[in-house]
Amino acid sequence: MTARTPRVLTEAQLADFWRDGYLIVDDLVDPDLIARMGQRADLIASGAADDVPQHYVQLERRFADGQTAVADRTTAVRKMYQLARRDPVLREHAFGAAVVDVIGDLLGTDDLKLYNDQLFMKPAFHGAAQHWHQDSQAWSNMFPMDLVTAWTAIDQATIANGCLWMAVGSHRWGMVPASHKDQIEALFDGEWPIEPVELRPGSVSFHHSLTYHSSRPNTTPRRRRGYATHYMRSRTWYDPAVRVRDDLLPFELIRGREFPGCA
Ligand SMILES: O=C(O)CCC(=O)C(=O)O
Numbered sequence: 001m002t003a004r005t006p007r008v009l010t011e012a013q014l015a016d017f018w019r020d021g022y023l024i025v026d027d028l029v030d031p032d033l034i035a036r037m038g039q040r041a042d043l044i045a046s047g048a049a050d051d052v053p054q055h056y057v058q059l060e061r062r063f064a065d066g067q068t069a070v071a072d073r074t075t076a077v078r079k080m081y082q083l084a085r086r087d088p089v090l091r092e093h094a095f096g097a098a099v100v101d102v103i104g105d106l107l108g109t110d111d112l113k114l115y116n117d118q119l120f121m122k123p124a125f126h127g128a129a130q131h132w133h134q135d136s137q138a139w140s141n142m143f144p145m146d147l148v149t150a151w152t153a154i155d156q157a158t159i160a161n162g163c164l165w166m167a168v169g170s171h172r173w174g175m176v177p178a179s180h181k182d183q184i185e186a187l188f189d190g191e192w193p194i195e196p197v198e199l200r201p202g203s204v205s206f207h208h209s210l211t212y213h214s215s216r217p218n219t220t221p222r223r224r225r226g227y228a229t230h231y232m233r234s235r236t237w238y239d240p241a242v243r244v245r246d247d248l249l250p251f252e253l254i255r256g257r258e259f260p261g262c263a
Contacts, residue, residue: 009023021166022207022208023205027202060077063076075123079120080118083117099229100231107231109256114252115236122215123218125221127223130213133178134176135147135210140242141242141244143237145210146208146232147209147232147236148231149229151205153225160222162218163198166207168194170212234259
């Protein structure tokens with residue numbers, strides 16, 4: 001807990017986040033913005049958006065490896081990333097007060113940067129699973145490991161069409177090496193509490209970068225698009241000796257101050 005007065009969250013919501021490692025805020029984003037985000041997502045996935053190189057668009061494996069021919073790219077894309085730098089509508093959301101005010105309350109600071117963003121398309125019938133992971137496993141050069149993701153539902157996210165699942169309180173374990181995948185999956189198969197995050201369009205779940213989360217395949221006729229924007233405090237620093245990825249630099253300031261020696 002910090003001394004900063006929360007702007008939008010209650011003390012109970014803050015306590016829930018720090019106990020469980022995630023928090024749902026229903027109906028946070030304006031429906032008009034959600035509709036425009038959905039349109040931009042489809043345009044970028046279709047390949048018709050000039051401002052997003054296809055390098056930032058990843059197909060579902062069966063299409064990427066040629067097993068299945070691509071008839072319509074909007075239903076073949078798995079995820080797209082670094083969109084907030086390029087697309088004005090997704091940027092409006094990523095930098096918008098609705099989500100950023102919550103992030104500020106969760107991290108207890110108004111000095112915030114965007115780490116990265118990813119739009120998960122989870123297409124109908126063949127959207128693949130996202131296995132259990134902690135985001136900090138992929139961001140292991142960033143300290144402190146307390147980045148926060150806002151996952152905004154563009155479509156209804158249900159258990160059937162592959163909503164997120166959270167392992168409750170797992171952020172308190174610290175970072176677990178990704179090589180422990182088998183033991184983790186066994187633990188989450190009935191022993192450790194896991195919870196589904198079903199969301200209406202415009203509702204947002206926030207998770208800590210050490211919270212284990214996953215999503216199951218989508219075998220339904222209803223797609224499940226969600227836009228994940230990943231935030232960090234401006235005082236976050238990175239260790240260049242840890243080789244992860246450097247195509248995210250420079251990190252953009254969202255609000256507040258920058259600090260020498262920090263990311
Ligand atoms: O949307 C998904 O299926 C996965 C999302 C995820 O892993 C994340 O937002 O960190």
